Each structure stands twice: as C-alpha cells, then as structure tokens.
Amino acid sequence: MSKSVKLVFTIVAIVMLLTTFGCKPATTNGTGSPQETVSPVTIHIITMDQAAMSTDEEEAIARAFEAENPGIKVQWEFVAYEAVHDKIVTGMATTPPAYDAIMVDVVWPDEFIKKGYLLDVTDRIDQATKDAILPAAWNGVTRNGKIYGMPWLLDTKYFYYNKDILQQAGFSAPPTTWEELITQAKVIQQKKLAEFPIAWSWKQAEAAICDFTILLVGNGGTFLDANGKPAFNNEKGVQVLTWMKQTLDEGISNPSSSVYGEGDVETNFISGKSAFMLDWLSGYSNGQDPTKSAIVDQFAFAPAPVFEAGKAAGIMGAGVDGSTAFGVTATSPNADAAWKFLTYLSSEAVQVKYSAKQLPIWKAEYTGDNLTKLLAATPSNPITLLAFLAQFPFASERPNVAYYAEASAALQQALQDVFAGNKTPQQALDDAAAIWIQLAGQ
Amino acid sequence: MTTSPDATTKPRLSLRKQDARFAWLLLIPSLLVILGVTLWPILNTLYLSLFNAPSGINQVRTFVGLGNFIDIVKDRTFWETIGRTAYFTFVSVGLELVLGLAIAQLINSKPFGWKFIRFSLIIPWAMPTIVNGAMWRWIYSGDFGALNGLLMQLGLIKHYIPFLTNSVTAMNLVIVADIWHVVPFVALILQAAMAGLSVELDEAAEVDGASAWKRFWYIRLPLLRPAILIALIIRTVEAFRVFDLVYIITSGGPAYGTVTISYLTYMNSFTFGKLGTGSALSFLISIFTIIMAVIYIRFLYRPEETSA
Numbered sequence: 124m125s126k127s128v129k130l131v132f133t134i135v136a137i138v139m140l141l142t143t144f145g146c147k148p149a150t151t152n153g154t155g156s157p158q159e160t161v162s163p164v165t166i167h168i169i170t171m172d173q174a175a176m177s178t179d180e181e182e183a184i185a186r187a188f189e190a191e192n193p194g195i196k197v198q199w200e201f202v203a204y205e206a207v208h209d210k211i212v213t214g215m216a217t218t219p220p221a222y223d224a225i226m227v228d229v230v231w232p233d234e235f236i237k238k239g240y241l242l243d244v245t246d247r248i249d250q251a252t253k254d255a256i257l258p259a260a261w262n263g264v265t266r267n268g269k270i271y272g273m274p275w276l277l278d279t280k281y282f283y284y285n286k287d288i289l290q291q292a293g294f295s296a297p298p299t300t301w302e303e304l305i306t307q308a309k310v311i312q313q314k315k316l317a318e319f320p321i322a323w324s325w326k327q328a329e330a331a332i333c334d335f336t337i338l339l340v341g342n343g344g345t346f347l348d349a350n351g352k353p354a355f356n357n358e359k360g361v362q363v364l365t366w367m368k369q370t371l372d373e374g375i376s377n378p379s380s381s382v383y384g385e386g387d388v389e390t391n392f393i394s395g396k397s398a399f400m401l402d403w404l405s406g407y408s409n410g411q412d413p414t415k416s417a418i419v420d421q422f423a424f425a426p427a428p429v430f431e432a433g434k435a436a437g438i439m440g441a442g443v444d445g446s447t448a449f450g451v452t453a454t455s456p457n458a459d460a461a462w463k464f465l466t467y468l469s470s471e472a473v474q475v476k477y478s479a480k481q482l483p484i485w486k487a488e489y490t491g492d493n494l495t496k497l498l499a500a501t502p503s504n505p506i507t508l509l510a511f512l513a514q515f516p517f518a519s520e521r522p523n524v525a526y527y528a529e530a531s532a533a534l535q536q537a538l539q540d541v542f543a544g545n546k547t548p549q550q551a552l553d554d555a556a557a558i559w560i561q562l563a564g565q
Numbered sequence: 566m567t568t569s570p571d572a573t574t575k576p577r578l579s580l581r582k583q584d585a586r587f588a589w590l591l592l593i594p595s596l597l598v599i600l601g602v603t604l605w606p607i608l609n610t611l612y613l614s615l616f617n618a619p620s621g622i623n624q625v626r627t628f629v630g631l632g633n634f635i636d637i638v639k640d641r642t643f644w645e646t647i648g649r650t651a652y653f654t655f656v657s658v659g660l661e662l663v664l665g666l667a668i669a670q671l672i673n674s675k676p677f678g679w680k681f682i683r684f685s686l687i688i689p690w691a692m693p694t695i696v697n698g699a700m701w702r703w704i705y706s707g708d709f710g711a712l713n714g715l716l717m718q719l720g721l722i723k724h725y726i727p728f729l730t731n732s733v734t735a736m737n738l739v740i741v742a743d744i745w746h747v748v749p750f751v752a753l754i755l756q757a758a759m760a761g762l763s764v765e766l767d768e769a770a771e772v773d774g775a776s777a778w779k780r781f782w783y784i785r786l787p788l789l790r791p792a793i794l795i796a797l798i799i800r801t802v803e804a805f806r807v808f809d810l811v812y813i814i815t816s817g818g819p820a821y822g823t824v825t826i827s828y829l830t831y832m833n834s835f836t837f838g839k840l841g842t843g844s845a846l847s848f849l850i851s852i853f854t855i856i857m858a859v860i861y862i863r864f865l866y867r868p869e870e871t872s873a
Contacts (some may be wrong), residue, residue: 238621327818379707513828
C-alpha cells in the first residue's frame, strides 16, 4: 500500500473517530439564565393520540404558544394511549430524558413519583391557582401535600345510546340499570335493529379495567377494602364478572368486545351497529362528525346505569375517573420552559377555546357570564356540559398504588381468563387478588 | 561476549504484517462503534440480569445473582410462553419455507409474466411490519373485516366471526400475517440460489428418465441446502423474537394466548419496570436462538456442498 493511500485512509479514520465521539448534545437554555446559545429551546412532550382534544388542536396550541414565546419550540409526540406509559418508562432511562414533559394519567402518578420521574412543582403554583382549579383535577397530581404536575383534563366514561334504535324498539328512555339494558337489548335484537346491542372495550388493556370499574361501583363493589386489601373478588365483583361473561355468551354484548379497545367500540357505535356504548367525552364530537359518523344527531348521553342491587343499596350513579395531567420530568434540562408551556396548555383561555372534546378544569368557567361564554364556545358544549355535570360527580378512582400497572395487568388477565372460559369468575378474581397482595408486599 | 545481529537490531516487519497492522489501525473507529452499540449493551444487559433492578431514577438495585434466571425458569408462564413462541416459529418458518420454495420454483421456470411476479413479491416484504399488522388487524375484524366479508360473499358463513377472540385462532392468524409478509424474502433468497444452479445435472437426469419431482427432490433440493440454511437461520431467529405483529394485531390477547417470549420481555421491562427480569429473559431468548441455529447448522451444513 503506498504512503499516500495510507495517509488518506488515516485521515478518514481520524475524521470518523472525531465524528463519532466528538458529538455532544446542543446546549439549550431552559433555565432562563443567559447563555451563549442562540438557538431556541425545544421541549419534547409526549401524550396520547386518543380521547380529549385532537392532535391538530394540540399542535395549534403549541404554535400559538411559540408565537408568544419565540425562545421556546414545542415538539409533541403523539402515541396510542396503550403505548404512552411504556414510552415514558423508556424515555426516562436516558440522561437527559427523552421528554421534558409527560402525560400523567390518573393511574400513573404513584408509580412515576416513586420512580422519580416527576418534578415537584408545589412551589411553582400559587394559592390563587390552587383555589381556582376544581379539586378533582388536583387529585391526579397531588400526593402527600406535594404537587407533581399541572392538571389538564377532567374526563370520565359516559353512557351513550342511539335514540333512533331505542325509539324503533319502542323505548322512550334509556336504561337506568344494567338489568334494564338487557331487557331493552333483547327487544332490539328481536326487532333486528342491532345484531349486538352493545360493544365494550374489554380487550387485554386498561380500557377493560375502566369498564369494570363502572360496573363494579354500580354494583356496590370496590377495588380495595378499608385496610387496603383487594375486595374486587368478593361477591360484588364476582357478580359483575359473571354478568359480563353472561352478556357475551348470550350475544347481548358484541363477542368481539373481549378484543376491542375504545377506538373499536366507538367505531362500532358511530357506524350505527350498536345501540349503547361507554366512551369518553370525545366520543360525542366524533359521533357528530359526518365524515366519521353515520349517526349524527341520532344519539345522546344518559347517566351510566347501575345494577339493581346497587340501586337498592342507594347507589345513584357510577363512573370511572379518566382525568389526566402533565408533569415536568425531574431531570429535564428545560424544566422552566416545559412548565411555562404546561401552564399555557391548561390556561383558562386555551381550555375554553378548545372545549369541544374536553371541558375546562377551572371552577370559574361553570358560573355566571363565564358559563354563558363556555356554552357558546363550541356547538357541542350545551350538550356535553350537561352530561359532564351529571356524570363526573360519580367518577371513581382506580387504586392509587405504585404497582398499579402490574396489578391492572393481573386483573385484565382475570377478565380475559373468564371470557375465554379458562376460569370461573371467582377463581380468576381470587388469582388476581393474590397477585395484588403479593405486589403490595414487595 | 558476542551478540548476534538479530539481538541488537530491531527486526523489520514484513510488508504483509505492516499492512495488517495498518488495517487494524483503520478498523479501530468501526470497532469502537461496534463496542459501543453492540458489545456494551450486551454486557450491560448481562450485568442488569443479575440484579433486582426496578426502572426509575436513582432506584436501588439489589444483587440477586442468578435469582432472576431461576425465578423465570421456575415460572409456568415462561414455559407456556416458550411453547407458544416455538409453535409460532416452527409453523410460520416451516410454511414460509415450503411456500417460498414453491414460489421460487415457479419463478425459476419462467412462466409468462415471471418478472412481474418477482417484482410483485417485493411489495408485501417492503411493507413495514407495523403497517402489515394494522392491515391484518382490520382484515380480521369481527365487525368490519375483509375476511368476514369474503367468507360471507362466498356463502361460507352466515354471521361475522370474531376471529381474534379465540387464542388458538388468533395465534394462527398472526402466523398468516407473518407468512404473507415474509414468504417473498424466503422466495427471493431461494430463487437467487436456484438461478445459480447448473442446468447440466438437471438435463442429464431428464435424459436418464428422472421425473420432474425426482429431479427437484434429489438434485435441486440438496444443491439448495446452503440457501435453505441461510433462510432458515435468519427466519427462525426473527420469528422466535416476534413482537411487533403480536403487539399490533392482538396485544398478546385474548387471555395472554398470543404472548410470545419477546412480548413477555417487553412487558416485564417496560410495563412492569422489572429491568432485571427483562434482561434475564433477553439472555434466555439469545440462548434459545443460538441453540436453534446450532441445530440447523449441525443437520444442514455440508461444507463440501458450499464449496462446490
């Protein structure tokens, strides 16, 4: 090999070395302190591409924020709800983390706080702000008196029914109990108005636990007893799971329910194939969108039914809390910029403007002139607001435990084992309860 | 005292050794990259597998030695998952090989439009696995699926069938989706190998009166063994690690009936935050795939055929 060729190769090798190991992350200025860098701070934020406001709306909010804050750029990452938790866990393994701000579903704060993901923002929130936001919204980010994020969404699952189908079946009102729903469903089937009157999101995912919560609470059951021990495997829980399996076996529930997620259920309902569904508030906007829906103006909200036994015991309603907040990641180098965006995202003006799929977290918006303005903000608000006020007070929280992800997976498996006929409801729930006890002891 | 010239003067390296040294010098950047992105993660995973390592910032890791491995092999779920993954691997790879061979043979016989067939084969293979999974999930839908629509049009069913609600059916349908995606890859490897085979042997056998089937079975197939070995090893390793198709089509359901070993690893690592268990599972996957590759090589590799 000639000397000149060797020289060329040597230079290439040195350049490769320098390129590979000489790289370092660009310096950013998220602390507000003066730095030499002139490039704007880019904050990375992850959220779900499902429920609540649309991704287009969230992008529009980000652009409006950037216009007001030229030094900050917002980079959203939208993923399916089922993937958000695991993406966060992966993204937090690096230094600096992949995200400056993360979505915090109501069932995640205990785990995220334990893992050290969330920045304590207690000192960043003044008393006036604390007082101005609905107390339920703080539940998802407050632990032991400390606040770990900014509330963003107050949501619960609503009971939707197809008015036309019910009318043709001869019913003037939607069911108030699940037993009544079965009666109506059978008539609907007899009149061939819907092959399967209701579809559920009972696939092996958190969505199944949301539906189970509504049914369990509506039967007078709870997840945990007063001592924090599993109680979902008592007779109340077993009755609920037996009922779920029975509706599948009898063809009242769409047999695909055991593999359907919330998107599938919504598609099924707004295509006019079923008479009832449980869905988040955004289901209303999608149902009213003529490009997606075959039942525009043909459906309505009703309070989620309860079981006769629950009703007899004085239970007036049942629901599941699906609220969501955003938190700044504890190791983010852009914490100030991220916090600034989160407060903008949850500000009253932004929340009122984008209230078609999620209603504001601010108390003041529900009284006086503000209420009038809120009702006029979008065409759907006069309807969704009433539904929210009727349903949200019954929203029940799922257990606030750091091991929730694994506990939920055990309960999901219990439901699936019963649907597949692998176990009896009692056996499946007992097995799940044993796992919960084991997890609590770790 | 006398000293030999060799002991006092530095020995000159031969030109060949000098070039070898220089080559190693040039390889250093690439080797460092490989160390960084391959060897280091492997060693780190091995290290993690020896700890109870919850995910999170500043979490305390407890050394458990081989405890994670022992817990895994004692867990019934693990062996059920291995059985399921083995079923997926052998059925999908087996069918892919048979179908791939048939398609390769078809293309090699150069029927009318064979170039178009070969080009068309690339489409399913080029499709990202995630897109492929989403497409098949819709095809299998119990309410809107094309498969139900087709069966209904043909009069084979009276009601739509919720295919994915049965774990055995669901697993087989995931296999179908995998086969559709990967058969072209196997077919193209085998067809390329077939194109390189000598035609003289085939023609001589034909003159001697051997049937087409016998010529294929006794002449072509043995000569294709190296290509088959490559396809088998690549596909077995890939199939044993299947994750994305399962994630998209069934999410491991129903009743965990389609959870494969990679899916179990993913759940332990990222959903449950058990990095130690996840790392141990990753190593066990590697061990299983190495064992399978060794078995293939042991039974199929014939150096004399490769060199021929």
